Amino acid sequence: MPDAVNRLVVLQVLKRCAVGVSIGPDSKVTLAKDGEYETYVFPDHVGKRMLHTLSRKYGVAIHFFWHPEMIDGPLDLSARAAPN
């Protein structure tokens, strides 16, 4: 598991977890959730400590940053398995 995650993936994960993401100039990114706003300067990759901070502050499961495909969870096959 790489320590740092591409900035675009991080922003995608945050957005899919209901965090408002606004990209400004000079690598500035404003994040918003529940009326709280914070602006960060993100380089191309975001390190593990910053990811843990984002996880703590915005309630995003930390493993989503490395496995964004898990955000929607496994397919729900219950409806398909139900008898007609």
Add this chain to the structure above:
Amino acid sequence: MSDNNAKVFSATHKDGAVAHHVDLEDGNHVVGLGAIKVLIVPDGEYWFAQGLEIDYSAQGDSVQAAQANFEIGLEATIEDHLRVNGDIKRLLAPAPADVWKEMLGEASGSQYRYSCVASYEIEQLKPYRSVCFYQAEKAELACA
């Protein structure tokens, strides 16, 4: 600029950090932060800066870059709070105790005390009129 109706807010932390906000009520604000403890520790190939009396953090490719990004980002965040809330009270929450413990327990790294005084001219004290959301799937910006 008149200071006849200025509102002054001040807060102090037991470790010596201070925060002052003067709202001049004409869209102009002056914010001063003093002696905010910032710890900068290694994070893989990066450096990570964490404020303690203010729970704000940043990263950079070097100690100097982490420090610069901390200061640039925090000043932008102050402006965010002034624009949305009209004050900085919600910004002044310290980092959680476990973060203090973790950061102060780091064997390597450095620390410094951050202080600044800055003025802000805020046109209107309300949320952003237009927020641009990034859509990674399409790699483009969509403005609401």
